[in-house]
Amino acid sequence: MPTRPRTRRTPPGVRRTRRLRLLTTLLAAGVVVTGGVVWVTRSPDAPVVVERCSATVDGESTSMSPEQAANAATVVGLSVRRGLPARAATIAVATVVQESGLRNLDHGDRDSLGLFQQRPSQGWGTPEQVQDPVFATNAFYDALVEVDGYRDLPVTDAAQRVQRSGFPLAYGDHEAEARLVASALTGFTPGGFSCHLRDVTTPQEAGGDEQLTPTAQRVADAAATQVTTARPSVVAGTSGRALEFTLDGEDASRLAWAVGGWAVASAGTYDITEVSVEGSRWTRSSSGRGWVTTATGVPRGGVQIRLGG
DSSP states (O other): OOOOOOOOOHHHHHHHHHHHHHHHHHHHHHHEEEEEEEOOOOOBBOOOOOOEEEEEEEEEEEEEEOOHHHHHHHHHHHHTTTOHHHHHHHHHHHHHHHSSSSOOOOSTTTTTTTTBBBBBGTTTHHHHHHHHHHHHHHHHHHHHHTSTTGGGGGGHHHHHHHOOSSSSGGGGGHHHHHHHHHHHHHTTTTOOOOEEEEOOOOOOOOOOOSSOOOHHHHHHHHHHHHTTTTTEEEESSSSSSSSEOOOTTTTHHHHHHHHHHHHHHHHHHHHHEEEEEEEEEEEGGGGGSEEEEEEOOOOOOOEEEEEEO
């Protein structure tokens, strides 16, 4: 009786190499395809800028679009805000990559919706709620922490006990990339998350030394909801376009990096132009360089976020 051919899985390193070759080819043409969306970045007077974000840990890297990065920031940031272990973030990111490709979908199998493809008919919430990334992520974590010993379970088992998917073995396929994203955005790998973005072209807003601009206030509100319970102050002399968080405790430095990573990953959503932590700075105008070691004037546990146009 003839044997069935075995499916060979391409090693992750080979897959990354092939993606890099494809990206190089597309860059030469001034076009990049991300998740089925074609970005044409060339203009008559400007160089090609491919907007992309990446998580890099110990020489291993995974890339994503700014849209996906913002969703990853929410998913991982909420684990930080809730005081959950990085393992919870890894499980959540692997789940979202499998379910939606890190996109907040308005469709899915039967009535599945959102990042986690949660089904309103199964009690996850209303259609509107499960398409709210914050609500959906909190609902996932609420269920995950009820799984006995989830920290020690394989990713695919922990995710499946929450999701009850028809494809229960698929979550583990994304564990490696999920661990990179989780490590970078929880602050355990300082400077591990970066985005290369176009310059901001929207007009500048004016605030004051005691009042944030409307856009800066949106950042403060989003950060308070998604990544930290700390409330920011207005950075003097910035006309309300910069805010500073101060984190306390023995874990202050890591938490500062978590907030800084969240800000960079969310920069495409909020017109963030600069993020500084102690001794390092990410600047949108030179974001292709990633985080740069420099004197920032930001103390240990501090994070400054600047906006502008």
